[in-house]
Amino acid sequence: MNYDHLRTFQAVATDSLKAVPFILREKGTRIRRDVEAWLGSMAEPCIPERFIELENVETAKRLVEEGYGITIVPRAAVQRELDSGQLKTVNLPNLDLSASYYLYYPKQRKFSRAAHTYLALFPQTVSLSHSANFDTVPI
Numbered sequence: 001m002n003y004d005h006l007r008t009f010q011a012v013a014t015d016s017l018k019a020v021p022f023i024l025r026e027k028g029t030r031i032r033r034d035v036e037a038w039l040g041s042m043a044e045p046c047i048p049e050r051f052i053e054l055e056n057v058e059t060a061k062r063l064v065e066e067g068y069g070i071t072i073v074p075r076a077a078v079q080r081e082l083d084s085g086q087l088k089t090v091n092l093p094n095l096d097l098s099a100s101y102y103l104y105y106p107k108q109r110k111f112s113r114a115a116h117t118y119l120a121l122f123p124q125t126v127s128l129s130h131s132a133n134f135d136t137v138p139i
Contacts, residue, residue, distance in 0.1 A: 023054060023071035025060070027053070031073070034095075035072050050069075064087060072092075
């Protein structure tokens with residue numbers, strides 16, 4: 001079955017998702033749990049009629065590119081494909097997959113130049129309790 005009609009959508013009515021094969025992450029992942037909760041929380045729960053369960057995001061992307069269905073993955077995992085036009089995003093109402101991640105480290109450890117460079121990649125950093133670890137290191 002061809003799902004090219006989805007390429008023209010900016011947003012999708014959730015009831016139209018039932019007939020489209022879903023390519024889901026494996027059970028136990030946060031994104032799988034959040035997507036299943038979102039599908040089940042609707043006024044009329046939307047459980048896909050067919051789905052494929054995968055452990056690998058790269059395989060999920062390839063299946064979507066080949067037209068086997070749709071998937072929900074982190075934007076960072078598909079940014080290259082979005083930039084090249086191979087894949088497209090579609091807005092899904094009331095689906096929030098934002099998450100907070102924390103970096104834990106020994107209290108007395110000073111960060112190396114490499115660690116400072118790595119931390120600079122994050123869009124937002126918040127010093128919680130061990131700000132002394134962030135001695136000024138030239139990068």
